[in-house]
Amino acid sequence: MSGPIDLSLWDLAAGAALIAVNGALSAWLGLGLGRRLLIASLRTIVQLLILGYALDFVFGLQHAWPVLAFGAAMIALAARESLQRSTRRWAGAGPAALLSLFVAAGGTVVLASAGIVGVEPWWEPRYLLPMLGMILGNSLTGISLGLDRCLAELDEGAPRVELALAFGATRWEAARPVAAEALRTGMVPILNSMAVVGLVTIPGMMTGQILGGVPPALAARYQILILFLIASATAMGTAGAVLLSLRALFDDQHRLRRERILRVE
Secondary structure, three states, X not given: OOOOOOOOXXXXXXXXXXXXXXXXXXXXXXXXXXXXHHHHHHHHHHHHHXXXXXXXXXXXXXXXXXXXXXHHHHHHHHHHHHHHOOOEEOOOHXXXXXXXXXXXXXXXXXXXXXXXXXXXXXXXXXXXXXXXXXXXXXXXXXXXXXXXXXXXXXXXXXXXXXXXXXXXXXXXXXXXXXXXXXXXXXXHHHHHHHHHEOOOEOOHHHHHHHHOOOOHHHHXXXXXXXXXXXXXXXXXXXXXXXXXXXXXXXXXXXXXXXXXXXXXX
């Protein structure tokens, strides 16, 4: 047998029935997750069905600009989502995350499509958009964790930073340990994933390709490439967002402007 097996709406309904197990556990243990579980399930259905039909339309386009506009919208939404997961932010955190993702994720996916995979044309949506989506999904997590750690270190650890400044350290010398810890935190999820991939997990992309009829060896090579792209984009995006934040939270007199850090309730 070659090619994917079609799934009807009835098949999806049967799969959705399995969510009842989660609901039963929530009710039995009094977790209070029933409403959240229902909303999350409905959002999953609606969002993915809309995405499927939207991609059906976009995949048929023969011009670069609509495809690139769709990709830009994906990056903008990812930047917004990265801030929603953070407990702290500053006034320019949104533009910083957006710029970091545009450079890191956008640059990485264009390099992969045009230079590594060699897609013709390089903006072919069937390749460009799925790769961009996987890169963004992981990069936004890295940026969110990195920014959160960076701002927490500057907020809660302000006395240590200000002591270093008082002893003559420049703003970069005082902030370098903060940047290192924030970048390390942002990289943890993808490094953990890379450490166990193929041993205890079969990644989603590889699984989808195998179910779609792609030979497992080729699917594995694509998955390896995607993981390397994700790791690179996550590092660049997190570093960019953290460095832009540090630049904004220290003034030209090398003083920490802690009051610029806003806590999100």
